[in-house]
Amino acid sequence: MATTTRTIRRVKTPANYESIAWKWMRYSAFLLIPLVWGHLILQDVVVGVHNMDLGYVADRWANIGWRVYDGLLLAFAFAHGVNGLRQVLNDFIHKPTGRLILNWGLFFFWLVITVVGFVALIGGVNQQFPLQ
Amino acid sequence: MSALKTTLTGYAGYRGREGHWSFLLHRITGLGTGLFLTIHIIDIAFVYLAPELFLDALKLYQSTLFGIGEVGLVFCVFFHGVNGLRIAFVDMFKPAAWSISTQRNWTRVTLLITLVLWVPAAFIMLRNLLFHNFGLFGG
Numbered sequence: 001m002a003t004t005t006r007t008i009r010r011v012k013t014p015a016n017y018e019s020i021a022w023k024w025m026r027y028s029a030f031l032l033i034p035l036v037w038g039h040l041i042l043q044d045v046v047v048g049v050h051n052m053d054l055g056y057v058a059d060r061w062a063n064i065g066w067r068v069y070d071g072l073l074l075a076f077a078f079a080h081g082v083n084g085l086r087q088v089l090n091d092f093i094h095k096p097t098g099r100l101i102l103n104w105g106l107f108f109f110w111l112v113i114t115v116v117g118f119v120a121l122i123g124g125v126n127q128q129f130p131l132q
Numbered sequence: 133m134s135a136l137k138t139t140l141t142g143y144a145g146y147r148g149r150e151g152h153w154s155f156l157l158h159r160i161t162g163l164g165t166g167l168f169l170t171i172h173i174i175d176i177a178f179v180y181l182a183p184e185l186f187l188d189a190l191k192l193y194q195s196t197l198f199g200i201g202e203v204g205l206v207f208c209v210f211f212h213g214v215n216g217l218r219i220a221f222v223d224m225f226k227p228a229a230w231s232i233s234t235q236r237n238w239t240r241v242t243l244l245i246t247l248v249l250w251v252p253a254a255f256i257m258l259r260n261l262l263f264h265n266f267g268l269f270g271g
Contacts, residue, residue: 026220029213029216029220030220032213033213033216033217036209036213037209037210037213040206040209041253044202044205044206044253044257045253045256048257049190049193049194049199050194050260050264052190053187053190054179054183054186054187057176057179057186077169078169078173081165081166081170084162084163085166088159088162088163091139092135092136092139093135113170113173114173116173116174116177116181117173117176117177119177119180119181120177120178120180120181121176123180123181124179124180125183126180126183128183
């Protein structure tokens with residue numbers, strides 16, 4: 001009687017830039033499940049956008065724990081998003097020159113937005129303005 | 133331009149049923165979330181850089197149009213997360229489940245879990261929107 005056995009072939013691939021980026025997509029995804037879902041449920045569902053003002057942000061950022069939380073969100077979510085966008089655009093851009101421009105363009109896009117985000121996160125609520 | 137046409141024709145013309153739909157939905161929800169995230173980082177940066185602009189952005193988020201978009205955004209984030217967990221789980225713990233018939237079922241379960249998470253959230257958010265913007269439920 002002939003039997004067939006299913007085997008899963010495990011393949012070892014040498015680490016290169018793309019494989020490391022792929023792994024980090026997955027690791028960041030696991031972190032983002034609690035971080036983003038928690039943020040979403042708290043801010044959009046429990047608190048709600050109608051109950052927010054500068055004072056709300058000031059109270060929230062008075063707690064260093066929430067600033068660290070937001071920093072983790074910024075670091076992991078935006079990198080995950082830009083790398084995802086890069087993978088989508090790789091489907092449309094096939095020429096090496098185009099991909100080179102894409103990679104550097106998205107790198108600077110990621111860098112600028114991330115720096116702007118961290119400047120605000122570290123700077124906090126601008127106290128020159130009365131809290132409303 | 134031909135790479136664009138080839139890829140888009142492939143996206144639209146492939147007949148992969150559940151696998152095809154979840155691929156497209158994963159991309160659309162990811163791109164949608166990424167678009168909002170970019171805007172959101174900038175509007176939060178206004179808190180420090182230009183608080184009067186932050187208050188304008190907040191008014192925009194409290195509008196009915198953005199409220200409906202927010203409900204859509206929550207769907208995007210939940211679907212992208214649940215579907216990502218399905219893919220990672222099968223890859224890492226159950227690679228034998230990578231078969232078309234199994235994944236057709238799992239994809240339906242993915243959508244079901246997404247709806248279980250999204251429907252109550254959408255209900256509360258829409259109720260808030262009707263309360264604040266239309267004066268319903270005593271608002």
